[in-house]
Amino acid sequence: MSEIGDRPESWPVVSSVDVHRDGWVVALRADDLRRPEHPDEEPFRRLVMEHPGASIVLALDEQGRALCIQQYRHPAQMSFVELPAGICDVPGEDPLEVAKRELREEAEFEASSWTHLLSVWASPGITGERHHLYFARGLSPVSRGDFALEHEEAEMVTFWTPFDDLYAAVLDGRVTDAPIALAVLTARARGLA
Template identity: 60%
Template sequence: MSWPVVSSRDLHRDGWVVALREDVITRPGHPDEFSRISLEHPGAVIVLAVDDAERVICLRQYRHTSGQEFVELPAGLRDAGEEPAVETAKRELQEEVELEAAHWQLLLSTYASAGISDEVHEIFLARGLSHAPRGDFEMRHEEAEMERFWVPMADLLEAVLEGRVRQGPLAQAVLAYAVLRQRGTLDAR
């Protein structure tokens, strides 16, 4: 159940991705008003692409907000209207690392930071990988500097558990994969 919104005002809105909004709200049954900042976001997909040798395709990418490079998985914004999340994931895998996958499984659907944003991450497992040229997609800005590399799943899991890899969606994907594999509930492809 949503709490009552007394008023709302845009602090920023663009035609690309997001809006930053200030809402004045009340708790149900209480007259006291208070404000909260909300980041409207279309959501994102993240792809854990695992080859037959149990290696994961990773990217090293600079992120301006944190001023750091991160080890990440292929990912992208849900910016294509009503396109199903798996189709966005397929497009991002091809554009970012020139791969396609024969088998797809949704691992997780999580809120990125529910205290400030409505951004949802749809995290997919991609198996049955093969080369797929990116076509006319042009890598620009930070993407133009991304380094692509393969990491054994066991090594990536250790890096997450030891805190050497701290990017949230990658950690969630790797941990979900490990748990589902242990349970025997991963698609057997």
């Protein structure tokens, strides 16, 4: 292999069955597929969680503090330190626009400077969900408009922490949410924070 990197590839799907689909953002289906070079082989099943992806924002103020959120996540039975983030739930919407919207709706800030950190697959063995991570500076307060926080979001706590403290918390395992860890490590590696 001359150059390391992921590549597009698609294996033949023999059949696909919806396991759960209720019109919400996420659905679950079962695909039966075959290896491309083995058309006579018995198909094997893979579960696929359909998810439109999400945008995540690492926002730093002029004092080098990161804007964080503490939010309950039921599947993990944990309250996580996270970054403002949201689902790309409008078809065709630019992930950067989603990031801007979520920074405004969740944290009531806007930013004058945006840098795309990276886009990654959340867990490609089970889902096509992609995370788009952004770095934001030049923050100023703004109203969330008519957006109303509900459910877990209604209980989330927004707080500021020095970036170096957040970085240390990621490295020593006190902050374990994957998107925040990736954003913090990438921002540090690129010399942005």
